[in-house]
Amino acid sequence: MEFKDYYTIMGVPREAKPDDIKQAYRKLSRKYHPDVSKEKDAEARFKELGEAYEVLKDPEKRAAYDQLGANWKEGQEFRPPPEWNAGAERAGQGAQWQFNNGDAGDHSDFFETLFRQGFGSAGAGGGARSTGRRPSFSAPGEDRHAKIQIDLEDSYSGVTRTISLRVPEMSDQGHVIPREHQITFTVPKGIRAGQHIRLAGQGSPGVGQGAPGDLYLDVEFKPHQRYRVDKHDVYMDLPIAPWEAALGAEVEAPTPSGRVEVKVPAGSATGRKLRLKGRGLPGVTPGDFYFVLQIVVPTADTDSAKAFYESMASQFKSFNPRAKLEG
Missing domain, CATH: 2.60.260.20 (Urease metallochaperone UreE, N-terminal domain)
Incomplete structure (x- = not known):
């Protein structure tokens, strides 16, 4: 069974006002009335219009239709979800529409499936129960x-x-x-x-x-200026001085749960990770927190600083930072 888009049938948007719906119905019903129309499918179109107008003119029926209609597109197979009736039963209504004889017209299978509870207990002749009461329908709201x-x-x-x-x-x-x-x-x-x-x-x-x-x-x-998250683990770049990396040091650093003392092992290089077990995101199995070392080199912006770097170059003549790139 295909979903019937009553708004498309009526040629109105979903947010159309009641007066717009009434005006559209009057215009199209004159166009497709079987007694005056020469269209081949006039009778079928006229019945579709009547069915669509029956729903869209009534705020309660329209609201019920919109609850389900938002989940289907024209041409898709229509199967009401189980919770459609289940939710109404929980509310104590049994998901029942009750029509008087004037409401139980010649409607499509889609209409009767959507509001099938409303035809009540049919007798042997299959007639609809007449109650004279205003239609009552209950359905759960969407998530x-x-x-x-x-x-x-x-x-x-x-x-x-x-x-x-x-x-x-x-x-x-x-x-x-x-x-x-x-x-x-x-x-x-x-x-x-x-x-x-x-x-x-x-x-x-x-x-x-x-x-x-x-x-x-x-x-x-939210993006954080210090920390980044990977699943349940948290990472932070920790800047250290060259001598702290070479000689080892204890430095203070922040974490989301407070400041801690971090022991930097001697001979550390940029990119080395220092783990604080269980200090990541809390949970039954908490994540870990990682400091990622980043060596920050002082600038040679004074004569004494330049002299210091020159002495280092002289002291470490055999050191080649690009050794792995050779060969």
Whole structure:
């Protein structure tokens, strides 16, 4: 069964106002009325228009259709997801539409599948139950996703944050309008980039008495001037002087969880990694923290500094830093 795009059938955008929908229906129904139209498919088009208008003119039906319609495109096979009815049953509605005799028209299989509960208990003749009540429908709201950026330090300690999101909301007229929504949430200790924070009930509102969906905050780390993250490990370039690298030294350095004393082994070279086990991102299996040594050479900007470098050159005449490039 193919999904039917009622907005395309009516020739209106999804955000069309009720008056625009009514005007489009009047225009097209005159064009395709079987009694006056010479189009070969006039009768079929006229029935499609009536079905589309039946849904889009009613805010409640339109809202229910939009909840599902956002997940399909015209021509795709339509299969309502299991949670469509399950969520409504949890809300105590049983996902039932109830039509009076005037509503139970000649609709497509798509329409009857979407609202099939509404025809109630048919008798032997297959007729629809007439109740005279306004249609009632419940369905769970859609889940939403939003990207957030947090500081690396937030993952080390766990914090409470507040964000402002623009969320879609259905107005009383059946229009989707944006609304500012502030949400306070907890960043759990040890969360990593690529993981998400689930906020139950903060997604799209349900239809009728359907439960709202959930909001998933997809986590990214803000770029940091000192640290970089690889999965659960954290790295930092640690500048050292040539004599610290050659002779060894103990230097103080920062980490996201506080300053530490680092022992630089004698004979260290640029790129050497010094590991602090378990000092990366927290977790059941915490990551490691790595200092990556970077030797910083002083500039020869004074006569005494130049003389010092000249004495070094004389002292290390046999040293060839490009030895590995020869041959």
